Amino acid sequence: MINGVGRFIPNGMQPFVSSDNFLTKERRLISKKTKQSKTVFLDNIEEVFDVLGIDSNMTISFHHHLRNGDKVIKMVSEEIEKRDIKNLHFAPSSIFPSYTKLVDLIKKGNVNEIHTNYLNGEVAKVISQGYLKGKLVMNTHGGRARAIESGDLSIDVAFIACPVVDKFGNGHGATGKSACGTLGYSISDLEYAKKVVLVTDTVVEKLENYQLDSKFVDYVLIVDSIGDRMGIVSGTTEITKDPIGLKIAKDCANLLNYLGLIRNDFSMQTGAGKTSLAVVKYVEEIMKKNHIIGSFASGGITKAYVGMLEAGLFKQLYDVQCFDLEAVSSFAKNKNHIAMTASEYGNPFEKEPICDKLDFVILGATEIDLDFNVNVTTDSMGNLIGGSGGHADIAYGSNVTIIISPLIKSRIPIIKEKVMTVTTPGSDVDILITERGIAINPKRTDLHEKLANSQFPIFEIAELLEISHKITGVPKKIETNEQIIGYVEYRDGTYLDCIRKVKNGY
Amino acid sequence: MFRSLLFIPGNNPSMLQNADVFLADAIIFDLEDAISINEKNNARNLVKNYLLTSSVLPKQIILRVNSINTEWFKKDIELLKTNKINYLLIPKTDKSSLLNIEEYLSAFEKENKLVETKIIALVETARGVNDLPLFAENKRLIALLLGAEDLASDLQIKRTETGEEIFYARSKIIYAAVDHNLIAIDTPYTNINNLEGLLKDATYAANLGMKAKACIHPNQLEVVNKVFSPSEQEIKWAKEVIKISLEKPGSGAFQFQGKMIDKPILDRAEKILVKAKHFNLM
Incomplete structure (x- = not known):
């Protein structure tokens, strides 16, 4: 069918109507997670995978606050590759050029579905070429939060890179050796994912102020480094001279x-x-x-x-x-x-x-x-x-x-x-x-x-x-290939457009 | 009439493509100093193709050709056949070189059935400055442009921020220009990142009597245009002076805002309004 911006959307998918059509809808909220036990601290990723039973068909999420300097998605990807877990659904808030390990996971069928707000680099290239076996869904920052809170994007495990964590499991992004500032994109994951793992390289006694509340945190994984904070300056910082x-x-x-x-x-x-x-x-x-x-x-x-x-x-x-x-x-x-x-x-x-x-x-x-x-x-x-x-x-x-x-x-x-x-x-x-x-x-x-x-x-x-x-x-x-490899999802969850494989793709 | 003239190297395609976008009153496509010897032919070809194919050309186009003593001069002049060039900018102009160029151009124009090409003299040698009274009356000339960097080199002196060393040359150009109804164009300010310095330099030149300034970067144009445009207050004053003079025809001198207005002041007011209209400031 043809949607509100004149684009073809396959039958069975909600077509975009108009940007204010959401005003006719009710907000849908699943329950925020509750946990019965204390936050558990672990120091190796194998153990995290074991205790969480990470397996095929799960949805795993990440945030991108460390941008091109992030090492957490690489760490998790390497463990998935080692265990050869298939058919996973990744939901990082964005994908940067340094996330190259994800390319291997896509090509080998470890990751078959991706939800994200932004992507470039090699991952973008291989998806454009048609290597992702399932579909790519590109939504907005606000739309991702909506999708998570409504249960449309159900997350099994959220790996949240967190620059500093206290001994109670509360986390913050402002301090620590990998301080990257606010952690705004991870809050929906924190509150609604079935299991939450904070990944940190700095543990302190007690945080007076924190963004990530330990009441949602199941595990804290302590590692040597969650990333290179210099990598967050991956955009431009200088005014154009052009x-x-x-x-x-x-x-x-x-x-x-x-x-x-x-x-x-x-x-x-x-x-x-x-x-x-x-x-x-x-x-x-x-x-x-x-x-x-x-x-x-x-x-x-x-x-x-x-x-x-x-x-x-x-x-x-x-x-x-x-x-x-x-x-x-x-x-x-x-x-x-x-x-x-x-x-x-x-x-x-x-x-x-x-x-x-x-x-x-x-x-x-x-x-x-x-x-x-x-x-x-x-x-x-x-x-x-x-x-x-x-x-x-x-x-x-x-x-x-x-x-x-x-x-x-x-x-x-x-x-x-x-x-x-x-x-x-x-x-x-x-x-x-x-x-x-x-x-x-x-x-x-x-x-x-x-x-x-x-x-x-x-x-x-x-x-x-x-x-x-x-x-x-x-x-x-x-000319494009007619094969649909993904969709642009509007912030209200309807579909704006299809993304097609490039002409000379895989 | 100019306020700003922007140099664009002839071998820079992206600058050529956007030449019409900048705020310059005229663009100088440079085939001379900005172009290395190995690039001379490429630059000329690029400018030629641009002039022949672009649908969005600048309002006024000036071509800085190589010196008549070089092997490139005649090839550069061939670009006049595009019929897109308004003026030639002649480097190191002095009496002798201008005569030689005039002779060559006259024959070239006749042979190719072209209209007479007007010239801007780039005065950038001691001889050029000294020769000003001898060539400023040349009928092809429309403007005199001071080239202070080459002049300083000729004089074996350093350029300074305050420009005392070029005061004489600036003054000579201004007086020759006014005397022969030419436009006096000031030398570029070379520190492209210092817009405050540019403002001071341009204001000083304007106060001496320069009517425009050459620029070497698009970011300089706004400042230069502002300095060489009549201000809002000047336009307002000129409008009121002209209005009162029209209300009192034949009355000779009259008082306005406590000051005597006579013919020289009226002439000045008229020139301000002409300039303001020309540059769409009213």
Whole structure:
């Protein structure tokens, strides 16, 4: 059948209707886990596998707070490989290039199903090529929390990398030799997984404050190292020097200012890309010039936002994961740098998720189409290169959603008649800013009216497409293999799109 | 009319592709100093193909060719056949080189049935500075651009942040330009990461009488455009002065905001408005 963004979804699956269709549904909650016994401390993974009886067909989850420096998923993967446990379902919140052991598990049939929010590197490549025997489900950060709490994503064992654990089994991410900051993505796993294992390399007597409550923790596995914290800085930390990126960022900040969105008590979120960081810098300059104090910034937090919090430009930061070590340090010492769970961040069924309080968000796109649908899941050839993360959550929640991107990336226009994969429905995307012009979603008549007499170069999105085609020529239609290898799941649990095997896959 | 002119190396495809996007009033495609000897032909071919095939060209295009004494000059001039180049930027211009170029261009234009090509003289040698009174009246010239780095090399002096060492050259260019109705264009500020330094340097040059400034990085354009544009207050003042003068035709001098307004002031107000309109500032 055809869903609400015009995409084919196989019969038997819930098709996406609209981004606010969840409002017609009731929140579904399974019971939070209860445990009868004290937390047990173990010091080798074999024992953990033995006592938990980890076996075929189980679902095992992980978080990605240590990002490219994570060693826990590798450790667990190696044990699975050693025992040759087959047909497992992995549910990591994200998958990074360093998770190479997972490639072997996929190819050998140890892991046959994957639920995740984001993936790139070799794992993405082999899944694109069709090596995963079952299906890949790409959901959002808020959608993952919803899926876990509702029982749609039932987790047998959650391995939670935890930088510091006390002798009672409480855990925190702010301190310890592998401190990575907030552990927001792991909270749903902690509360709803059938069994929970905290994996740590630092045990202290007692934690006064903790994010992970021992009442949910079955086991603590003590290891030499849970990861390399330097690996969390796997995104970018420096502002772009690319003149095109800077132009886009400057235009974006000027547009925000013109629209009156940079005002006292405003709230914002951006990604951690180089151009996004430039937007933050220009917004900061406008705030300082006009003596503006914002309410909060949220998301993955970078040192740019930490600097603004410390300068008194924002009252609070809501942080689901720290993107660099300055953010980790700030989280450990600043009471206004506040942890939020993935559910509090973007679960549509939360009463007042942070994403719904945002005035504006600045997001990227691999592709955007004439209906403003955005793809950040695959490239134009259909190769998996990312995923929603919180993209669709905050695009829905915020008052104004802005996509910033060069009109042409590596000689390929970013505007398409139809995107290869829909990650975020166009109904939630308001403005596209490129170096050659700005397009406003026709449904935002309020923004059109406000900008009608401005000097911003406003175009129809189809006009921008035409401009890009004049420069690059019209790209050839990309042929894909028809074999479905996975799905894009919207935050409410319905299906937005199918992901297909690449043309020359396995 | 210019405020900012951006140098883009001719062998940089991504910069060429985006040349029209930047805020420069004119783009200078460089085939000379920014291009190594081994890259000269590639750069020329790239610029030629770009000019012939791109559907989104900058508003004004300037080509910096190699010196007439080099083996590349004649090949560079061939790009005039694209009919996309507004001006040539001639390196190390002095009286003699300009005459030679004029002679060559006249024959080339006649042979290829091209209109007369206008020239911006890059004044970057002691001889060029001294020759200014001798060549500034050349009918092909539209502007004089100071090249301070080469000039400093010729003078065997160091460039400084405050630019005392180029005060004489700046002044000579400004006076020659005004005298012959040319645009005086200031030398680029080479520290691309120091926008505060750029602001000081450009403001100083503008106060001396420079009307525009060459840039070597797109990030410099905003500052330069701002410095060489009339400010909002100046535009407001000029509008009011012109409005009052129109209300009092033939009245000669009059007072406005406590100051005497006479013909030179009226002329200045008109120039401000012309510039403001040209750069879409009103």
